[in-house]
Amino acid sequence: MFTMGIDIGSTSSKAVILEDGTRVAARKVIEAGIGSEGPDRVFADALSEAGITHEEITRVMATGYGRMTFHGADDQASELSCHGKGIHYLIPEARVVIDIGGQDAKVMQINERGTLLNFVMNDKCAAGTGRFLDVMAGILSVQTSELAELAAKAEEPLSISSVCTVFAESEVISHLAAGATRSDVAAGIHQSVAKRVAGLGNRIGFRGPIAMSGGVALNAGVVRALEHELGRQIVTHPDAQLAGAYGAAILAFEKETM
Amino acid sequence: MFTMGIDIGSTSSKAVILEDGTRVAARKVIEAGIGSEGPDRVFADALSEAGITHEEITRVMATGYGRMTFHGADDQASELSCHGKGIHYLIPEARVVIDIGGQDAKVMQINERGTLLNFVMNDKCAAGTGRFLDVMAGILSVQTSELAELAAKAEEPLSISSVCTVFAESEVISHLAAGATRSDVAAGIHQSVAKRVAGLGNRIGFRGPIAMSGGVALNAGVVRALEHELGRQIVTHPDAQLAGAYGAAILAFEKETM
Numbered sequence: 096m097f098t099m100g101i102d103i104g105s106t107s108s109k110a111v112i113l114e115d116g117t118r119v120a121a122r123k124v125i126e127a128g129i130g131s132e133g134p135d136r137v138f139a140d141a142l143s144e145a146g147i148t149h150e151e152i153t154r155v156m157a158t159g160y161g162r163m164t165f166h167g168a169d170d171q172a173s174e175l176s177c178h179g180k181g182i183h184y185l186i187p188e189a190r191v192v193i194d195i196g197g198q199d200a201k202v203m204q205i206n207e208r209g210t211l212l213n214f215v216m217n218d219k220c221a222a223g224t225g226r227f228l229d230v231m232a233g234i235l236s237v238q239t240s241e242l243a244e245l246a247a248k249a250e251e252p253l254s255i256s257s258v259c260t261v262f263a264e265s266e267v268i269s270h271l272a273a274g275a276t277r278s279d280v281a282a283g284i285h286q287s288v289a290k291r292v293a294g295l296g297n298r299i300g301f302r303g304p305i306a307m308s309g310g311v312a313l314n315a316g317v318v319r320a321l322e323h324e325l326g327r328q329i330v331t332h333p334d335a336q337l338a339g340a341y342g343a344a345i346l347a348f349e350k351e352t353m
Numbered sequence: 354m355f356t357m358g359i360d361i362g363s364t365s366s367k368a369v370i371l372e373d374g375t376r377v378a379a380r381k382v383i384e385a386g387i388g389s390e391g392p393d394r395v396f397a398d399a400l401s402e403a404g405i406t407h408e409e410i411t412r413v414m415a416t417g418y419g420r421m422t423f424h425g426a427d428d429q430a431s432e433l434s435c436h437g438k439g440i441h442y443l444i445p446e447a448r449v450v451i452d453i454g455g456q457d458a459k460v461m462q463i464n465e466r467g468t469l470l471n472f473v474m475n476d477k478c479a480a481g482t483g484r485f486l487d488v489m490a491g492i493l494s495v496q497t498s499e500l501a502e503l504a505a506k507a508e509e510p511l512s513i514s515s516v517c518t519v520f521a522e523s524e525v526i527s528h529l530a531a532g533a534t535r536s537d538v539a540a541g542i543h544q545s546v547a548k549r550v551a552g553l554g555n556r557i558g559f560r561g562p563i564a565m566s567g568g569v570a571l572n573a574g575v576v577r578a579l580e581h582e583l584g585r586q587i588v589t590h591p592d593a594q595l596a597g598a599y600g601a602a603i604l605a606f607e608k609e610t611m
């Protein structure tokens with residue numbers, strides 16, 4: 096039995112097709128999210144990667160910010176439950192999931208079956224989210240994906256005292272004008288995100304092995320800064336960005352079989 | 354006896370010279386603050402406007418963000434006490450002072466002598482401060498001082514759902530792309546600041562007549578939006594931006610005579 100999970104975010108669309116809730120038949124990411132052709136394209140691409148037709152999919156489960164507006168799904172599930180299930184599939188030992196998205200940040204506590212126990216979220220303030228990284232990358236005239244490479248050459252991370260993205264922006268501009276290196280600034284940017292996300296997670300505590308999901312998990316600079324800030328190791332997975340789609344495909348399978 | 358109050362902010366420097374703590378001998382604003390020649394220039398300009406020399410000033414009291422780095426002062430006083438005293442001088446009936454600065458916002462409760470009783474402040478988040486207005490004016494390609502004129506022509510203020518300056522920026526950009534008028538956007542910007550500042554002040558309550566000080570008090574759009582939000586009249590004064598400097602000059606006089 097094939098099930099599909101489709102995760103429609105603000106800036107990207109992800110789809111995963113599983114056979115019998117375990118074997119990966121397709122996994123696709125398109126960097127275009129809600130309001131674009133991204134969802135339809137990722138849906139079609141996943142089918143063609145799996146070499147099957149829409150009719151062969153027993154259930155399509157949508158999740159993410161844009162799940163309500165996607166008409167190709169049979170069902171919807173909350174982002175948080177999908178993330179928990181998906182991370183559990185990719186990183187079975189994980190009990191804490193840090194998910195830094197393009198416009199929000201969440202820290203979730205999950206159990207040994209990937210079920211969500213508790214969570215804390217920031218979706219009101221750009222500080223500590225992917226948006227902070229985008230704004231800061233803009234000041235350094237690099238792509239957000241290039242920040243980690245820059246930060247790797249840092250000698251001493253610049254300490255950014257303002258939490259606020261807007262005030263931090265001015266702070267960074269004056270540090271650069273005063274001669275700070277772009278690498279030290281990039282490292283300081285990662286540190287700022289790490290401090291903010293650690294503060295968020297401390298509200299529920301970091302109990303058990305920590306995993307990271309979401310697009311920002313691909314940014315090694317943020318992962319290292321978080322490890323440093325928490326004094327703990329963080330496990331990532333190359334498919335971390337697809338965790339929500341994995342989880343949705345698993346929930347679709349569970350719904351058919353349980 | 355002459356006393357001078359000098360208020361050194363992040364973006365402007367203000368000086369007031371009083372004779373016997375009451376008669377205004379000079380009042381000056383220079384749009385250049387800490388780290389510039391602004392403080393020295395406003396000091397010299399005030400002396401020349403009053404037609405007196407530095408030696409004739411019995412006491413110079415500095416206040417504001419840059420008060421510690423200015424060497425021409427005999428003494429320093431906190432911004433909050435100076436604001437309270439200054440507003441009391443300009444608007445004697447005021448018991449609540451709303452001060453929206455370039456990078457912060459405060460709501461103060463004062464008594465019938467202008468003494469500070471209680472206050473609440475936001476200097477961590479750009480939302481609800483002059484900085485929010487600057488960022489938004491940038492999107493509309495106008496000067497911050499031109500926002501009120503634009504907003505006056507609004508037909509229906511755009512409701513901005515994000516509190517965060519960064520997220521509000523994207524929201525406004527998409528509303529403009531979708532055809533919102535710049536006037537409605539400008540009015541929505543003022544409403545956003547008003548809501549945020551009202552929320553701040555509600556923590557201590559708005560008891561008694563309300564006055565507005567700080568540079569943003571000159572923005573009629575913000576004042577009107579605040580009146581609408583609070584359902585109360587707000588008193589302003591053309592010298593509201595100099596309230597801190599007035600208060601510092603009064604405190605200097607009190608220190609010499611009491």
Ligand code: SF4
Nearest residue numbers: 220259260478517518
């Ligand atoms: S602190 Fe800055 S980034 Fe956070 S909500 Fe306020 S304006 Fe936005």
